[in-house]
Amino acid sequence: MDSYETFEYDVLVIGAGGAGLRAVIAAREAGCSVGVVCKSLLGKAHTVMAEGGVAAALGNMKSPDGMNEPDSWKVHLTDTFKGGAFLNNPRTVEIFAKEAPERVLELEQYGAVFDRTPEGLIAERPFGGHKYRRLNHVGDRTGLELIRTVQDKAVGVGMSVHMEITLTRLLKDGDRVVGAFGYRRDTGKFVVFRAKSIVLATGGWGRMYQFTSNSWEGTGDGLQMAYEAGAELLDMEMIQFHPTGMAWPPGMRGILVTEGVRGEGGILKNNKGERFMFNPDYTPPLYKGQFAETAEEGERWLEDKKNNRRPPELLPRDVVARAIYKEVEAGRGTEHKAVYLDVTHRGAEYIKRKLPSMYEQFHALGAVDITKEAMEVYPTVHYTMGGVWAEPEGCATSVPGLFAAGEVAAGLHGANRLGGNSLSDILVFGKRAGEGAAEFARTAKLGAIDPAQIQAEISVLMHPLELQEGESPYKIHQELQENMQRDCMIARNEQGLNSVLAKILELQTRAAKIKVNGDTAFNPGWHAARDVRFMLRTSEIIVRCALERKESRGAQWRLDYPALDPVWGKKNLIATQDGDKVKITERPLPDMPAELKAIVEEYK
Amino acid sequence: METITLRLFRGDATGGKMVDYQVKTFPNMVVLDAVHQIQAEQDSSVACRWNCKAAKCGSCSAEIDGKPALMCKTQVHECAGSTITVTPIRTFPLIKDLVTDVSWNYRMAAKIPPLTPRADVAGKPFNMQQIDVDRVQEFRKCIECFLCQNVCHVLREHERTDAFFGPRQMVRIASLEMHPMDNLNRREQLRGEAGVGFCNITKCCTEVCPESIHITDNAIIPLKERVVDDYFDPVRKGLVAIGLIKKRKKAPLDSVPNDVTKIMR
Ligand SMILES: Cc1cc2nc3c(=O)[nH]c(=O)nc-3n(C[C@H](O)[C@H](O)[C@H](O)COP(=O)(O)OP(=O)(O)OC[C@H]3O[C@@H](n4cnc5c(N)ncnc54)[C@H](O)[C@@H]3O)c2cc1C
Ligand code: SF4
Ligand code: SF4
Ligand code: FES
Numbered sequence: 001m002d003s004y005e006t007f008e009y010d011v012l013v014i015g016a017g018g019a020g021l022r023a024v025i026a027a028r029e030a031g032c033s034v035g036v037v038c039k040s041l042l043g044k045a046h047t048v049m050a051e052g053g054v055a056a057a058l059g060n061m062k063s064p065d066g067m068n069e070p071d072s073w074k075v076h077l078t079d080t081f082k083g084g085a086f087l088n089n090p091r092t093v094e095i096f097a098k099e100a101p102e103r104v105l106e107l108e109q110y111g112a113v114f115d116r117t118p119e120g121l122i123a124e125r126p127f128g129g130h131k132y133r134r135l136n137h138v139g140d141r142t143g144l145e146l147i148r149t150v151q152d153k154a155v156g157v158g159m160s161v162h163m164e165i166t167l168t169r170l171l172k173d174g175d176r177v178v179g180a181f182g183y184r185r186d187t188g189k190f191v192v193f194r195a196k197s198i199v200l201a202t203g204g205w206g207r208m209y210q211f212t213s214n215s216w217e218g219t220g221d222g223l224q225m226a227y228e229a230g231a232e233l234l235d236m237e238m239i240q241f242h243p244t245g246m247a248w249p250p251g252m253r254g255i256l257v258t259e260g261v262r263g264e265g266g267i268l269k270n271n272k273g274e275r276f277m278f279n280p281d282y283t284p285p286l287y288k289g290q291f292a293e294t295a296e297e298g299e300r301w302l303e304d305k306k307n308n309r310r311p312p313e314l315l316p317r318d319v320v321a322r323a324i325y326k327e328v329e330a331g332r333g334t335e336h337k338a339v340y341l342d343v344t345h346r347g348a349e350y351i352k353r354k355l356p357s358m359y360e361q362f363h364a365l366g367a368v369d370i371t372k373e374a375m376e377v378y379p380t381v382h383y384t385m386g387g388v389w390a391e392p393e394g395c396a397t398s399v400p401g402l403f404a405a406g407e408v409a410a411g412l413h414g415a416n417r418l419g420g421n422s423l424s425d426i427l428v429f430g431k432r433a434g435e436g437a438a439e440f441a442r443t444a445k446l447g448a449i450d451p452a453q454i455q456a457e458i459s460v461l462m463h464p465l466e467l468q469e470g471e472s473p474y475k476i477h478q479e480l481q482e483n484m485q486r487d488c489m490i491a492r493n494e495q496g497l498n499s500v501l502a503k504i505l506e507l508q509t510r511a512a513k514i515k516v517n518g519d520t521a522f523n524p525g526w527h528a529a530r531d532v533r534f535m536l537r538t539s540e541i542i543v544r545c546a547l548e549r550k551e552s553r554g555a556q557w558r559l560d561y562p563a564l565d566p567v568w569g570k571k572n573l574i575a576t577q578d579g580d581k582v583k584i585t586e587r588p589l590p591d592m593p594a595e596l597k598a599i600v601e602e603y604k
Numbered sequence: 605m606e607t608i609t610l611r612l613f614r615g616d617a618t619g620g621k622m623v624d625y626q627v628k629t630f631p632n633m634v635v636l637d638a639v640h641q642i643q644a645e646q647d648s649s650v651a652c653r654w655n656c657k658a659a660k661c662g663s664c665s666a667e668i669d670g671k672p673a674l675m676c677k678t679q680v681h682e683c684a685g686s687t688i689t690v691t692p693i694r695t696f697p698l699i700k701d702l703v704t705d706v707s708w709n710y711r712m713a714a715k716i717p718p719l720t721p722r723a724d725v726a727g728k729p730f731n732m733q734q735i736d737v738d739r740v741q742e743f744r745k746c747i748e749c750f751l752c753q754n755v756c757h758v759l760r761e762h763e764r765t766d767a768f769f770g771p772r773q774m775v776r777i778a779s780l781e782m783h784p785m786d787n788l789n790r791r792e793q794l795r796g797e798a799g800v801g802f803c804n805i806t807k808c809c810t811e812v813c814p815e816s817i818h819i820t821d822n823a824i825i826p827l828k829e830r831v832v833d834d835y836f837d838p839v840r841k842g843l844v845a846i847g848l849i850k851k852r853k854k855a856p857l858d859s860v861p862n863d864v865t866k867i868m869r
Contacts, residue, residue, distance in 0.1 A: 041653070042710055042867070043748055044661045108730050111719035113737050113744055113783070120731040138741065144660065145744060155710075156718045158864025163707065186699050215655040249632035255658050361658055364677050366632055474644045518649035521616070522700040525648025 004181075004190035004454070009035040009160070010441040011434070012180060012195035014167055014222060017045035018143075019406025019426035019433070020201035021150040022103075026434025027199070028157040032441055035160045035193060039185065039217050042161055043151045046203050046215055046407075047426065050143025051258035051357065053125055053135030054427070055420030056100035060121040061133040063306035071132040073097040077596070078603040080421060082286060083129040083316045084385075084414020085554040086569060087235065090592040092392040092411040096421075096428050103427035104136050112149040114138055126263045126305070129316035129418040131603075133305070140260050140357045146423055165191055168221060168530055169457040170198070170229040170402070171449055177229055177401040178447025181457050185527065188520020190458065194449060196441035197401045199433045200226055201426075204384040204407040206239075207477075208535045208542075210485040211254035212381040213245060222408050224534040226388045227541075232398045233575040234410040236538075237545035238385035238555050240417055241490050243320035245380020247338030249366050254380045257341060257358065259419045261375075262313045264354050265302050266343035267295075268324070269374070270332035276339070277312035282323040286604075287315060318416040318555050321379040325490050334376050342374035379490055383422065385413040385555065386545070389574070394436025395429055401440060401447075405433035415554020463514075464529040470515030473528040476507050480532070480539060488543055493559040497547045504540045511536055541582050545573045548584055608680060609687040610638050612650065616700045622689070629680055635690060636664055636675040639702070651701040659814060662749030666702050667691045672751045672812045675702075693754040706750050710867040712769045715797065719780055722787040736784050743779035743823060745815040746772065752809035752819060758802045768799035771809035771819045778823035781830070795831045800824065 011027040013020045016038035027034045038045060059071040077097035081088055108114065108122070114136055115123040124133040138145040155161075167182035171192070179194040202222020206214030227233055244257040262268075270276050275295055283291060291312040292298040298311030313320065324339050333339055343351060348371035352359050355370075362368040362375060387410035388397050395403045406426040413421065464470070483503045487496035511533050516525040551565035552558050571586045592600070606629045614623045625646055627638045636654055643650050655661040657676045664675040669689050680688065696704040721730075752771040758764050769777075777790055777798065794800045803824050810819045817823070 040655055040661075041663065041706065041748075044655045044663050046655075048661045048747075049656045049658065105729050109719075109721055109727065111780070111783070113732075113740050113779075115741075116732055116734040116737065120733050121729065138744075141660070141745065144747065148744065148746075152713075152718055155714045155865050160864075160866045160868065161710070162868050163710075186703070215657070215661075217655065250630050251633050251637045357660065364659065365634065365679075367679075472648075474648065478644075516648060522651035522703055523649045524643055524651065528648070 004192050006192045006194060007035055007160070007162070008194045008446065009033045010196050011199065011437045012037070012193050013199045013201060013434070014180060015045070015201035015203060015406070015408070016042055016161070017047040017201060017203050017406060017426065018146050018150055018423065019430035020199065021147070021154045022427050022430030023199045023201055023405060023434030023437065024154040024159045025150065025157055026431045027438040028154070028159060030435060030438035032438045035162060035195070036154075037162045037165050037167055037180075037182075037193065039164065039166050041163050043147055045147060046217060047143050047147040047423075049213070049215070049256070050146065050423055051140040051256065052127060052260040052263065053137030053142045053420050054104055054146065054423035055127070055130060055134050055418065056104040056136060056424050057097070057132070057134055058101050058104065058122060058124060058136065059132070060117055060119075061124050062117070062119070064304050065306065069132040069305070071134060073101070074599045075131050075603050076100065076134065078600050079130050080412075080418060081414070081600055082604060083416055083418040085416060085564070086414065087553060087572070087589065088414035089392060089411040090590060090596055094596060095392050096412055096425060099428045100424040103424060103431065107146065107149050107427070110149050110153040112145050114145070125260065126310060126314065127419045128259055128262070128314045128320065130420065135263070135420040137260070140258050140355050142423065162191075166221065166527065166530070167193075167225065168461065169453065170225045171453050172229060173447030173450065175400055176447055177399055179449055180225070181454055183461065183520070186522050188523065188526070192449060192454065194446050196444040196446060197403065197437040199437045200388065200397070200402060200404040200408055201406045201430065201433070202408045205535070205538055206381040206384070208480055208484050208539045209381040209489070210481040211245060213242060213254060213256035214381070219531040219535055220538040221531065221534045223387060224537055226397060226399070226402065226404065227537070227575070227577055229402065230399050230577065231402060232389045233541060234386055234389040234572055235415070235545070236386040236541045236575055237549055237573065238415050239381060239542065240317060240383035240385060240555050241321045241379040242382035243317055243324050243379050244341055244377040246366065247334070247376040247378040248336045252366050255361070256380065256382065257375060257377055258355070259317070261341060261343050261355060261358060264343065265346050266313065266341050267311070268313050268320070269340040269342060270327045271334055272332060276327050276332070277315070277320065277323060279323070282319065283312060283315065284319060291315065316416055316418060318557075321490055322557060324377070324379055328378070336376055338376040338378040340374040341377045343370060344372060344374065347371070383407065383417055385415065385417050386410050390429070390433070393432070394439065395433035396436055401444065403433040403437045403440075405429040415556060461530060464516045464526065465519065467513065467515040470513040471510050473514050473516060473525060473532045476511055476514065477528065477532045477535065480504065480507055480536060484539055488539070488546060491557055491559050492546055494547065497543050501540065501543045501547070504536055504543065508536050508540070541575045544582055544584055545575060548573055610642065611687055611689045612639070612642070612701065613691040614650070614701055615698075617698050633680045634676050635668055635678045635680060635688065638680060638688070639675065639690070651699070651703045653703055660747060662747035665693050665749045665751050665754065667693060672754050674749060674814050677814060693750070695754045695760045696750070707867050708765055709748070709750055709753060709770070709772060712773050713776065714865045714867065716773065716777055716780070716793070717788055717790060719783055719786050720788045721785045725785050730785055732784050739822065740779050740782050742817055743775045745817060746775055747815060748772065749814060751812045751814065755808045755812050757806065757808065764799070764802060768802040771803070771824065773798065774800065774803070774827060775817060775819055775823045778827055781827065791831050791834045794827055800827055800831060803828070
């Protein structure tokens with residue numbers, strides 16, 4: 001048997017994004033020893049890329065009449081349900097909206113320095129689907145501020161950080177998760193972690209698409225580890241296409257243009273120069289009458305938010321993404337099959353102050369000066385609403401000893417996430433998952449490690465190096481991306497989904513014969529060999545769920561079932577492993593309690 | 605479509621060599637795209653770090669034609685000539701190809717006492733004006749690319765990682781020291797283990813910072829002045845001695861449980 005190092009902790013946290021690090025702080029403050037593992041260096045997780053802000057109803061913003069905007073957790077809760085097309089878990093949303101303000105204010109105590117209002121409080125900006133200004137921000141680098149803050153705090157409370165390790169399998173003792181196995185990215189050496197409980201905070205999975213705002217880390221290994229350990233996955237068809245990814249130049253395709261650009265007055269135009277979002281067909285019934293109907297009103301709103309309605313560019317993401325798709329399909333796109341996003345009218349000084357990293361990103365990377373010319377944008381794969389089912393109170397998954405929080409977990413966002421809600425999600429539920437895991441660890445003992453499980457994983461990992469010839473992992477990944485991009489993107493239908501499913505099954509067979517050169521020392525090809533197998537399984541689950549849900553809701557837009565179906569609106573889809581097969585079952589969505597119903601009625 | 609040569613360092617701590625790869629370019633291609641193309645089409649074992657590909661995470665630091673820079677922020681067409689040389693940053697131990705062991709930086713960061721709010725504001729929402737936090741926000745833009753650490757001659761030529769935390773950590777200490785709500789005094793640490801005195805203001809760090817942080821002018825020089833004020837100002841010392849002003853509170857350097865926090869590579 002190959003040798004490996006072993007580490008032991010009360011609580012093991014997998015993932016050092018905002019969710020993982022917030023869980024570290026909580027578990028540590030509950031008195032546990034904590035180890036955290038991540039694939040990159042500390043502080044480089046996806047969270048660092050978040051731009052626009054963290055949504056929490058602090059109600060700091062004043063209207064021109066001097067009154068504060070009447071924001072509250074109740075309005076935030078209502079907006080989150082509406083944005084998610086009511087597929088959200090009610091209790092999860094309630095906890096989220098109530099606790100988000102506390103979590104943001106706590107960051108300030110840890111050392112975060114948010115932008116300020118004239119009164120000296122945290123400044124909040126408007127964002128799509130949020131009724132009031134609610135995105136607490138630092139220019140357009142909020143994610144950097146957030147991750148650095150929890151990173152420093154977690155270092156302060158004490159943790160062991162294991163950087164650049166990829167875990168590939170959860171180890172079980174009976175029903176319970178008792179450890180995790182993986183390899184060091186630099187040397188390829190194997191490692192085992194034993195823990196009384198585990199928090200999974202491994203983020204999302206966008207890399208199975210060609211154009212995505214996600215980094216290489218977004219391959220969904222954490223999701224697959226949980227699935228293989230028997231966890232239930234929820235609403236996997238729900239993938240967010242952010243309306244404004246960069247469309248040009250080619251090397252930048254997919255990289256995010258923050259919604260903050262529209263929040264700061266950026267407008268969308270087609271090749272005729274029309275502000276197409278004013279087309280009334282694009283505003284869904286739920287939002288009728290709530291958005292500006294003329295460009296003039298939209299302009300006035302920038303200065304006076306009380307007496308004017310917000311421009312329709314700020315409708316929720318799924319709505320704007322569909323509109324852009326339709327404009328381009330109708331031949332009203334740019335030469336690069338995109339639309340224009342224009343913020344030049346706000347003036348160079350304002351743009352550079354409010355959107356500095358966007359200015360820099362286009363200037364340095366794309367040779368485009370956004371203070372002088374419009375950007376070209378097209379929807380990009382951005383966020384995964386679906387994921388590992390986690391119960392709202394302590395974030396327990398369906399597998400004992402395993403907790404999940406952040407983008408890998410599911411339940412909060414329903415069919416579509418509102419911008420800014422992820423950064424508050426990772427804080428609220430990162431903390432709860434850390435506490436849940438600590439509570440579990442208080443009474444649990446370390447479990448037994450089964451060498452057979454480790455040996456099985458070693459065989460999977462080493463196979464590509466042992467073959468004489470075979471398939472390239474990059475080639476398989478590329479074919480997967482092309483097919484997912486074509487047939488499982490914004491607009492879906494049965495025929496396309498069936499064809500991508502057939503392709504995925506073919507690629508899965510070919511993936512068993514992946515071969516890579518070199519050895520296990522920092523070898524990206526070898527890493528890709530394992531990642532791509534995870535991605536193929538995740539893609540299969542996404543496509544199967546998308547086929548199953550025969551309606552259009554939030555991010556799931558079926559051309560062959562274009563309407564919301566109230567029957568489907570009461571059901572979640574659950575995916576579990578059944579031998580080699582993916583088992584998909586329907587589960588009734590929990591009823592919304594009467595008091596929450598009353599709140600939604602009042603504020604919608 | 606033009607073809608260029610990317611000359612990459614390939615090797616590890618035991619030695620290595622420069623290897624040429626032909627790369628097909630496209631408009632606005634960055635050096636990181638070129639490395640990725642090599643990985644996908646020619647040799648999947650080329651090691652490099654990256655995450656965001658948008659100059660936000662600070663993972664892809666390297667020396668491009670000898671100049672320390674982010675690979676994702678350097679356009680291929682900006683580089684002179686049809687051959688571009690890419691080597692790893694030099695100050696930290698080499699792991700493989702373009703990847704180095706930068707964990708020392710995290711271990712030094714762990715020694716710096718975190719924000720410690722004043723008693724009157726602890727646990728309450730802070731009230732601070734934008735103008736009072738502008739400077740601190742400049743420092744907090746740092747993406748921890750460690751390019752400044754890479755060029756600082758104290759660390760690079762003189763290898764004094766035992767005596768000087770380096771410009772990145774000076775920026776971090778400055779962000780805490782200048783925070784309007786912070787109540788600690790980190791000057792003893794600055795003068796001692798952090799080694800601010802080793803910096804002789806060559807400004808090489810400031811020149812390479814991709815976030816354009818004025819590391820020397822805005823962070824290090826003011827920190828040096830504070831240390832001087834505290835320790836070498838005879839007037840001040842005298843006033844303290846006769847009790848006219850109070851001695852500044854010192855940073856409790858043991859406030860960070862460093863015995864617990866371990867940064868492992
Ligand atoms: C460009 C961009 C902008 C965004 N802007 C906003 C915004 O303005 N507001 C907002 O609310 N949200 C925003 N989001 C979304 C938000 O940033 C993410 O959803 C959120 O940061 C996810 O945090 P997380 O902690 O769940 O995971 P991540 O930050 O993705 O961290 C995942 C961690 O898990 C580790 N990991 C993964 N797999 C393994 C493995 N196999 N073994 C070991 N470790 C592993 C990774 O190394 C990493 O440390 C944005 C996203 C992007 C891409
Ligand atoms: S100014 Fe100081 S910290 Fe910066 S490079 Fe020179 S010696 Fe190093
Ligand atoms: S101060 Fe600048 S150069 Fe130094 S690590 Fe931070 S961003 Fe990089
Ligand atoms: S990849 Fe993030 S800075 Fe270059």
